[in-house]
Amino acid sequence: MTIASDGGATASADVGSGHCDGPEYSPDGKWLYLNTESFSTAKGHAQLARVQADGSGFERLLESNTVDWFPHLSPDGSYASYIRFPSGTEGHPADLPVAVVLVSTDDWATPLHVWPLFGGQGTLNVSSWSPDSGRFAFAAYPLPDAEPDSPKD
Incomplete structure (x- = not known):
């Protein structure tokens, strides 16, 4: 569901029956980006x-x-x-090996960089891009003597 910032009319989008989360407008306001379980019957398999x-x-x-x-998405819409x-x-959830992934919005399937780390909940819950699209921030929870292990495709 969306609602105008002035409290006006609401609109809904059909994104399937699976759980969806993390909606965020594209910089141009034309798209909503999100994760959803609608493409899988496996519980929790967000895409x-x-x-x-x-x-x-x-x-x-x-x-x-x-x-x-x-x-x-980066403010210029070039990266995500x-x-x-x-x-x-x-x-x-928190406290497991995850990876933060950087992609070009022209090719989501080919990562430009992958940072394996120990983290989860709170690592990248909100957009943290710099206004010039040159950097973004994320949080890791380093543990003593822990080796990060990247989830495999």
Whole structure:
């Protein structure tokens, strides 16, 4: 559901029957980016998607074996970051090996960089891009003597 900032009319988008979370407008306001379980029958298998702001054009951004959450576009719309949880993860819990992924919005399937780390809930829940689209921030929870282990595709 969307609602105008002045409290006006609401609109709804059909994004399937699966749980969806983390909606965020694209910088141009034309799309809502989100994660959804609508593409899988496996409980918790969130994938990245987008839907036009008018509720049409629902589409999957990439297909993976991992559980992918919180797509955040850079202010210029050229890049996106998201968090990759291990396959079989339900929700977005804390305290497990995850990866933060950077992609070009022209090619979601080919990461530009992957940062494996120990984290989860709170690592990348909200957009943290710098205004010039040159950097973004994320949080890791380092543990003594812990080796990060990246979830595999």
